[in-house]
Amino acid sequence: MATVRRYFDLILFLVSLLLLGAGAIGWWSGAGRWEAVCWTVSTVLGVVVSVSWVVISLRKHQLGVDLIAVLALLGALAVGEPFAGAMITVMLASGRLLEASAARRAQRDLSLLVERAPRTARRVGPGGVVEIPVDEVRRGDHLVVGPGEVVPVDGHLLEAAVLDESSLTGESRPVDRIAGETVRSGSVNAGPPIGLIATSEAASSTYAQIVRLVEQANADSAPFVRTADRFAVYFVPFTLALAGGAWLVTGDAVRAVAVLVVATPCPLLLAAPIAIMSGLSRSARLGVIIKGGEALERLAAGRVLILDKTGTVTRGEPEVSEVVTDGVEVDPDDLLRWAARLDQVSPHVMAASIVKAARTRGLALDLPVAVAEKSGYGIQGTVDGHLLRLGKASWILDREEPDWMQTARRRAASTSSLTVFVSVDGRPGGVILLEDPIRPDARRMIQSLRSAGVTRTVLLTGDRADIAQSVGALVGVDFVRADCDPAAKVQQVVAEAANGPTIMVGDGVNDAPALATAAVGVALAAGGATASSETADVVITGNRIDLLADAIMIAQRSKAIALQSVTVGMGLSLVAMVVAALGYLPPAVGALAQEGIDVLAIMVALRAVTPGRSHTLTLPPQDLALTQRLFDEHASVLPVVEQIRVVADSLATNPESLVATRKLLQRLESELLPHEHAEEHDLYPMMDELMSGPNATAALSRTHAEIDVQVARLHRLLDEIIGDAPTLADVTELRGLLYGLYAILKLHNAQEEEGLFSLLPDEQKHDPNSVATVAP
Structure with a gap:
């Protein structure tokens, strides 16, 4: 019985089509009244099902347009037009079938997530790996996820992994994740077996939340009120008045039936639901x-x-933006590595950001020893034989802050960045700045x-x-x-x-x-x-x-297409109703005309299934590798850009300033400029083609030219300085040039990240803001 209910729309359509076809064969072969019997049975079938739909609508206190179909079917029987009645039955059955198909299509894209929900997990215990129900997973459990398996709960990776996160993000490409990163439940392991430490239970994991959202979306979609019902209050009385008027004026009941036949509002019954449900489906594919x-x-x-x-x-989470040191006793990379090693055992949210920044740079992170945490102040421990303290300045300093640390503090205050102060063997070692980019x-x-x-x-x-x-x-x-x-x-x-x-x-x-x-x-x-x-x-x-x-955009397009299909379908139906009332459209021909109107309205509505206008630019596969390579280079030269400001801040009339400036120039010419030239030669032509115009990157290209000019000016200025130390006039000139170059590069990099590199899938790139290290 359940199977019959599930496939009722399909069964109704096939039976009505079979009866219509059998009647047509009987009429063609001249087999007595066989065609009348088949068509009459089909009409009666239509009356039964449409009356049931009207009853359902009345129970919901709705005056549905199905009432017109009932009257048209009864009228066809009364005036001896069984063919028209059989056509109406086929129209109603096909309409219900298409509406059900559209609903299933929308739900399929959503319910696919539910079907993939993991039921079990494999936990590592003293006795080895044991398979357990996913509801028994607890925070801190060591889990194993095999190739092709769905990650059962949120957790931290114990080793590098390749994951398919398409069910969560809509991005079809596999994503590389490094050890220590967070992996969300619902991801599929696309590589070798991986281990993870559970950070949530099944009920509170990412995938469980998505399943609840899907179930809610499906529940809300199921009782969708058809757009037809909004018109029923006006359309039903109008139709009855027009049909009754035609009958009273001419005394011809056939005209009234013809009006009812062409008034059967399948465009309303079909077009709007198809368009709206297609919109739900397309959005779900995007991850919305x-x-x-x-x-x-x-x-x-x-x-x-x-x-x-x-x-x-x-x-929404802090990321390391700079690592500032004195540049003499402590190297920025060493400081970040030491801090990350110590923070591996800290539950603080900023600790996770520091560890992530170090892993992004490929720094090796062994475990610290003699770790102790002072609540509200910070953490200390021994790393590579050095006693490290991380936390508030008042805890790590027992003396006055050096100038470079005060500069870092002011910089953090101006950008609302968070600061983590670091001491090494009791001396100020550096400041790690974190911001929410x-x-x-x-x-x-x-x-x-x-x-x-x-x-x-x-x-x-x-x-x-x-x-x-x-x-x-x-x-x-x-x-x-x-x-x-x-x-x-x-x-x-x-x-x-x-x-x-x-x-x-x-x-x-x-x-x-x-x-x-x-x-x-x-x-x-x-x-x-x-x-x-x-x-x-x-x-x-x-x-x-x-x-x-x-x-x-999908919602607007779906709604617009729904209105277009209803307007086209109902507009043609109204014209056909007037023609039928004037006696130029008999019921049988009217039924065929209405079927044609239905097909046209459905074709208009089905445009919602096809892709529409999108603001998103997508990198072709052949261009992805090039863009990724240049993005990695872009991230690698960010510390050089930050070094410009540090050198400018520390300029003075001493030999050390001149040495630092010449080292900076060497890095600009050997690291920064080759990267900018590679972008100009390889990336920008590709982006111009993608963005459909040779001027798409013109402003960025102009900035490249300005960067070349400013670096050349710096080279000439340094060549003109006489002696081992710059004069006060030299310092003024150098500082102005460096600050100007720094401002140009910061703006240029921000524009590239927003316009060009943002086209890379977010899961396939590391945030360039997380890798800058700075030393004066």
Whole structure:
């Protein structure tokens, strides 16, 4: 019985088509009244099922357009037009079949995630590897994941791994992860067996959260109210009035039946659901789960975008931006390696960032000894025979801060960076600066949304006003509100509703109230299950905020196609109704005409299945390796850029300043300029072709020329200095030139990261901000 219910739409369609075809054969062969019997049975079948649909609608207190189909079928029987009735039955059956198919298509892209959910895990214990139910996994368990297996819970990798994260991010390429990195449940091991330490239980893991989102999205999609019902209040009375009028004026009941036949609103029954469900399906493939057709329509209507800063516009976790030392006693790489080795055993969030930065640079990390942690101050231990302390300045220093450390502190304060002070054998060793970098795709997303119809953008943050204004200016928002707590965010969302339908984007628990208040709440769920993702209408399961622009474009296109298909279908149906009322369209011909209208409306709606306009540029496979290589070079020369400012800061009228400046020039000419020339020769022509225009990289190319000129000026200036030490005039000239070159390079690098290198899949590159080390 369950099987019959599951395939009822298909069975109904096949039976109605068989009866229609059998009747046609009987009519063609002249076999008595065989055709009338077949067509009448089909019509009666249509009456039975359509009456049941009307009853279901009435129970929901809805006046469905199925009522017109019932009247048309009964009218066809009454006036002796069984062929028209059989055609209506086929139309209704095919409509239900297509609608069910569209629903299954949308659910298939979502439910595929559920089907892949791991049921067991392999835990390493004293007796070896034991397979256990995934619900029995506990934090700290040592797990093994074999080739092709799904990672059961979130955890830290014990060795390098190659992972397929397509179910989480939508990115089809395998991703290389290094030991110590976090791996999310739902990833598939695409390489040899790997070990990991569980950091969550199954119920709170990333994949469990996605499964809950999918189930909610499916539940919300199932009772989708058909667009037809919105028109039923007006369309049903109009149809009955037109059919009744034709009958009363002419006394011809056949005309009334003909009006009812061509009024059977299959364009309404089919077109809108097909288009809307196709939109849900396409968004799910991107890694954006939209919780139902209503949420999709509200997303398409959004005009005011409200963004939380931390974790949304920025990455949401601190990353090492600089390592500053005295440049004499301690090498920056050594300091970072020592600090990372000590921080391997610390649970502090900044410790994980320091370890990640060291692993990114390929630094070997052995375990420290004699580790002790002082709560609220820092951690100490012995590394390579040195006693290291990491933490607050008041804990690691027993003397006045040196000038270079004070400079690092001021720099951190101006950029709202976090600082970790390091002492080596009781002496100041260095300062590690960590900042929450802006996502490189944030500004491009804002620009893309403006082209999609968003008229106002707002940035909300609990950060102080000067930092908030800087971030807002860099990403290009219209308004910034700082010092916001959750209540203030809700207040701002309510206020912005006066400017249009609001879209609120956030990622944390404190964003949940604002997400619930906005017309559409969008949650970034890459970091795991939070209250925000449970509250939101739209959830981005990957770590790319620019997917929101594509999701909005998909929603707008799906809604527009739904309206187009309804307009075309119902417009032609209304014309056919008038023609039928005038007596020029008998029921049998009208049934055929209506079938043609249905096919046309469905063809219009099916355009939603095909890809539409997208703001995203995708690197061709043949260009990916080149872009990756130049990005790696780009990251490797960032320390050279930071060295420019340090040398400029420390310039003085002494021989050491001249030596440091000449060493810097040597690095600029041997490391920086060859990289810039390689970009100019290899990368920019490829990007011009990809971006469809020779001027796409013209501004960046002009900056390359300026960098060449400034380095050549520095070379000439150093050649002109007489003696072993620069004069005060020389120092002034050198410092101005170096600061200018530094500013040009910082802006140029930011533009490249935002415009060119952001096209690389985020999972395939290391953040260049995490590898800069600086010594004066």
